[in-house]
Amino acid sequence: MVNDSLPPNQRRFFLTIILGGLSTALAVVAGWPLFRFLSPDTGGADVEIVEIPRASVDVGGAHFLTYRGRPVVVLQKSAGEFAAFSAVCTHLGCIVKWVSDPGEFLCPCHAGRFSTDGAVLGGPPPKPLEPIPVVLAGDLLRIG
Amino acid sequence: MSPLKRLVDYLDVRLGVRELVRQNLTGYLVPRRANFFYTLGAVLLALFSLQVVTGILLLIYYRPDAANAFASVQYIMNEVPYGWLIRYVHVVGSNIIVIALLLHMLSVLFMGSYKKPRELTWLTGFILFNLSLALCLTGYLLPWSQLSFWATTVATDAAGAVPVVGEMAVQFLRGGAMVGEATLGRFFALHVMGLPLLLGAVIGLHLFLMRRVGISRPPFGPEYEPPAPLLSFRHEEHPDGIPFFPHYVAKDLAAIFFFLAALAWVVFYAPALFIPPAALEPADPFVTPPHIKPEWYFLWAYQTLKIFPSKVIGLAVQGAFMTLLAVLPFLDIGPERRPAHRPLFVTCYFLGILLMVAISIWGHYS
Numbered sequence: 461m462v463n464d465s466l467p468p469n470q471r472r473f474f475l476t477i478i479l480g481g482l483s484t485a486l487a488v489v490a491g492w493p494l495f496r497f498l499s500p501d502t503g504g505a506d507v508e509i510v511e512i513p514r515a516s517v518d519v520g521g522a523h524f525l526t527y528r529g530r531p532v533v534v535l536q537k538s539a540g541e542f543a544a545f546s547a548v549c550t551h552l553g554c555i556v557k558w559v560s561d562p563g564e565f566l567c568p569c570h571a572g573r574f575s576t577d578g579a580v581l582g583g584p585p586p587k588p589l590e591p592i593p594v595v596l597a598g599d600l601l602r603i604g
Numbered sequence: 605m606s607p608l609k610r611l612v613d614y615l616d617v618r619l620g621v622r623e624l625v626r627q628n629l630t631g632y633l634v635p636r637r638a639n640f641f642y643t644l645g646a647v648l649l650a651l652f653s654l655q656v657v658t659g660i661l662l663l664i665y666y667r668p669d670a671a672n673a674f675a676s677v678q679y680i681m682n683e684v685p686y687g688w689l690i691r692y693v694h695v696v697g698s699n700i701i702v703i704a705l706l707l708h709m710l711s712v713l714f715m716g717s718y719k720k721p722r723e724l725t726w727l728t729g730f731i732l733f734n735l736s737l738a739l740c741l742t743g744y745l746l747p748w749s750q751l752s753f754w755a756t757t758v759a760t761d762a763a764g765a766v767p768v769v770g771e772m773a774v775q776f777l778r779g780g781a782m783v784g785e786a787t788l789g790r791f792f793a794l795h796v797m798g799l800p801l802l803l804g805a806v807i808g809l810h811l812f813l814m815r816r817v818g819i820s821r822p823p824f825g826p827e828y829e830p831p832a833p834l835l836s837f838r839h840e841e842h843p844d845g846i847p848f849f850p851h852y853v854a855k856d857l858a859a860i861f862f863f864l865a866a867l868a869w870v871v872f873y874a875p876a877l878f879i880p881p882a883a884l885e886p887a888d889p890f891v892t893p894p895h896i897k898p899e900w901y902f903l904w905a906y907q908t909l910k911i912f913p914s915k916v917i918g919l920a921v922q923g924a925f926m927t928l929l930a931v932l933p934f935l936d937i938g939p940e941r942r943p944a945h946r947p948l949f950v951t952c953y954f955l956g957i958l959l960m961v962a963i964s965i966w967g968h969y970s
Contacts, residue, residue, distance in 0.1 A: 493686035497661060 501529075509604040514596060517542065522558035527603055531555055532592055533565070534601060537576050544594035544603050545578045551585040565589065625849075633845035634852050637822045641711035643859035644704055645814070650860045651701045651867075652807070658694040659796065666746070668792040670785045673748035674886040692871045698740050699878050700867050702901045705733050713932075713953060716941030717820040721834055723933035725817065728810040730930045735803045740899065742795035745788060751880060753887035754896040756791075757783045758906075765915035782889065818842075823941035830939045897968065904960050907967030 510527050517523040517536045524533050524547060531547040533556070545565075547555050554569035564581060565574040572583035579588045594603050605613075615621045635642075665684055667676040680687035709729065712718055718726035745756045760777045764770040779786025818840030821828065846852060870877055882893045898906050905922055912918035928935075936949070943950050 493689050494661075496685035497687060497690055498664075499685060 507604075509602050511597075511600045511602055514599050514601055517601065520560060520563070524555075525603070527592065532603060533558065534594060534603060535576060540596065542594050542596060542601060543576065543578075544592040545574075546590040546592060548590075549585055550580075550587045550589065551583070556589070629849035629853075630847050632848040633842045634819050634848050635821050635842050636845050637825060638819070638846075638852065638855070639822060640859060641707065641715075642819070642822075643856045644708040644711065646856035647859050647863050648701065648704050648708060649807070651697055651704060651863065652803070655694060655697050655701065656800065658690050658697065659800075661690045662694060663796060668746070668788060670748060670788055670887070673746065673788065677747045677749075688875075689871070692875050693867065695878055696867050696870045696875075698743065699899075699901075700863060700870075701736060702740065704863065705736055706901075709733060710957070714943060714950075715820070715823050716936075716943075716946065716949075718933045718936075719939070719941060720933070720937065721817050721837075722813075722820065725810060725813040726933050727930065728806055728813060732803065732806050732810060734926075735799055735806065737901065739795060739799050739803065740901070742791040742799065744899065745783075745791045746795060747883065748788065748887045749883045750885040750887055750891075750893050751882035751896070753783055753889065754882075754892055755898050756787065758896060759898060759902070760787075762905075762909060762915070762919065765909075765919045767916060784889070820941075823943070828942065830941065833939065900964065900968070903964040903967035907963045907970060910967070910970065911963075 507528065510525065512523065512525060512534070517534050519536050519539050522533050522535045524531060526532070532544055533547040534542060534544045535558070536542055549556050549567035549569065549572050551567060551570055551572050554567050556565040556567045556572070556574060559566050563576060565578075566572070567574075567583065567585065570584050572585040573581040574585070574589050575581050577588075578591055580586075592603060594601055596602075612621065662680065665676055665680045665687065667673055677691070680691055682688075712726065712729070741756075741759060745752045760774055760783065763777060764774045766773055775781060777787070777790075778784070779790050816839070819842070820840065821842065878899075882896065885893075897903065908922055909915055909918040912921065940946055
């Protein structure tokens with residue numbers, strides 16, 4: 461037999477390479493569906509623009525909604541003047557709430573405060589709330 | 605010095621891993637004539653592990669309440685990337701497990717491996733078989749389809765035939781008078797937690813017994829002789845055997861991949877084999893679909909209940925058969941294991957298999 465002339469360590473090396481290659485191929489074939497199965501849901505992240513009725517935001521009031529899988533707040537500062545921000549506090553990621561009197565955002569976790577422009581008024585947040593584009597189109601508000 | 609050798613040295617000083625490996629892998633000798641059927645234990649371990657992994661993955665999206673269960677399974681099948689693959693592997697895997705369990709038990713019976721000193725190993729194996737069937741039954745309800753609902757209704761109804769406590773047993777199983785939300789809650793808890801924990805514990809005991817007593821020598825070949833009567837504990841050694849690692853592990857792996865290939869074939873080429881049309885409609889407690897049949901491995905029990913004029917007798921016959929199977933090692937106490945020297949047993953064995961297959965086919969077409 462020709463194979464018998466090969467030293468055992470060469471045969472072992474060959475087997476190791478073959479088995480290693482097969483195992484890697486199997487791991488990829490089994491791993492890819494597993495990775496896709498566990499991949500996070502985009503949660504509407506591909507939706508560029510969300511529309512809501514203008515009437516859903518009162519003058520001097522705020523309306524919370526989900527935009528691209530994240531919470532967003534739309535504010536009507538005065539009649540016809542709208543602003544939208546990410547509702548995620550820039551300190552540790554809690555969701556801010558709207559306090560109509562005195563008219564500012566308050567983070568309930570560590571008392572961070574933000575103005576109607578999203579600027580930091582007090583507390584630990586290191587930067588302003590992230591602004592989101594919002595335009596009025598007839599009776600609809602287009603966010604995004 | 606390579607990092608691997610340094611790691612092994614580190615563990616060896618603290619845990620004596622080289623001695624452990626020698627005792628349990630390279631120096632652990634198993635019978636030279638061990639055949640394909642000796643690999644079925646390893647195959648079952650691999651398949652049960654696959655069920656645990658796919659089951660945990662399905663739990664991520666499955667919702668165990670009557671209002672959402674069916675929709676969540678449809679979501680897994682149609683929306684979640686590769687959700688269909690994970691579910692099919694879980695469904696087909698459960699059926700392949702029953703096939704492997706039956707082959708394992710039938711081979712142990714044929715080779716007389718249940719005999720002294722392995723009675724307890726057989727008994728724990730028999731319990732594992734029943735726990736596996738209970739896992740199949742409880743898992744069957746979870747998709748909350750017409751098939752799940754009515755198959756569970758029929759299966760739980762059978763317990764009502766038990767005299768005196770039957771009606772109470774049915775209500776306890778269902779958590780109410782009919783199959784409903786309470787049944788789903790019970791079966792879900794049993795399927796994902798209660799039964800798997802119990803199964804894991806009994807598998808541990810089964811493996812301990814198998815390892816402690818030693819693997820039985822196959823009762824074939826001219827050199828095989830029935831052992832002398834056992835008067836005190838003795839681990840069965842095989843000094844002329846082959847090392848468990850790598851020789852026997854290679855055999856185990858070949859069998860495991862054979863079963864995985866069969867599983868993959870069904871998943872990709874015949875996925876509807878274990879999912880009939882009634883499994884595609886949501887459960888409706890007011891409409892019983894025609895010709896509801898249990899899974900193939902329960903057909904013999906289903907048909908037995910129909911053959912006998914009274915459900916009590918049918919249930920008693922089933923109970924007597926299962927009890928006989930459980931206590932067989934305590935009744936069949938002769939030392940002879942060679943099939944050719946046990947004509948009566950082998951005749952009953954093959955007639956029994958033929959009878960079960962015939963009753964199951966009858967149940968399928970009835």
